[in-house]
Ligand SMILES: [Zn+2]
């Protein structure tokens with residue numbers, strides 16, 4: 294293979310381009326033949342012009358595939374190995390990294406693939422060895438493509454730190470909210486998922502175990518149906534990222550609100566005295582550190598992550614793929630409705646079936 298296809302951000306719009314097939318440039322480079330890439334809210338934001346990304350960059354960061362070639366210094370993986378890509382590069386040398394706070398690595402800007410480095414919506418991608426994480430044969434590529442969002446979720450679940458008898462309310466039933474509910478349920482935490490969009494609520498119901506109640510919100514704000522919970526939720530995870538005021542009005546005393554969705558312009562006005570007297574914690578968990586990416590790789594063996602994937606399109610059908618996420622690429626079309634949960638862009642149909 295001398296050329297690969299790649300989905301390149303071109304004057305703000307994705308376009309399929311031919312690129313030379315990549316080879317290792319640095320001794321620690323690993324070339325990964327990509328099976329499939331999940332489309333993330335970030336990718337949706339980029340193509341809608343709501344999230345900044347470098348023009349000319351290859352999009353995509355939630356991917357798994359097979360090692361195709363390695364640099365001279367690579368020792369931990371070999372051609373043919375199945376790997377998932379950790380797209381969040383950390384330097385391992387700055388003060389936060391040295392203090393075990395790699396999620397807040399100061400060298401991270403300019404090191405996020407699919408945003409400001411070439412990503413995975415392509416036939417192949419080059420990553421440093423440390424960020425090509427081996428996966429067992431038992432984890433399909435379809436499942437492995439969901440490991441990266443699972444790492445985001447684990448960071449927030451860890452921050453939520455529910456007590457054994459807590460009741461958790463997850464607000465927003467997109468892939469992240471649904472994965473949150475899946476992880477809480479896996480840990481035996483009583484969980485309710487609220488999703489306004491009837492299509493997504495129905496998809497979430499089909500994915501989650503019966504132990505998770507999926508409710509369709511109504512009315513302003515969070516819209517928790519009256520009588521759904523016997524008492525206020527002890528933990529509220531707001532995956533919409535815009536409902537902090539409502540979450541604070543709802544959460545039980547001594548409870549926790551996790552602000553999860555990343556919304557560039559979201560603001561909140563918070564009455565401070567109730568925050569003090571009720572002992573409520575408000576937490577932004579931040580990006581995942583490498584240790585929680587590894588935890589996600591490990592947990593993927595036990596969780597049916599592939600259920601989140603409700604649609605898959607070949608790379609060339611990227612327009613249909615984004616349209617399924619309410620992000621039509623026609624100029625001036627604006628945001629539309631979701632008809633899918635997690636959508637995969639398949640780089641290699643033969644690999645993606647394995
Ligand atoms: Zn993502």
Ligand SMILES: [Zn+2]
Nearest residue numbers: 384387390398
């Ligand atoms: Zn660092």
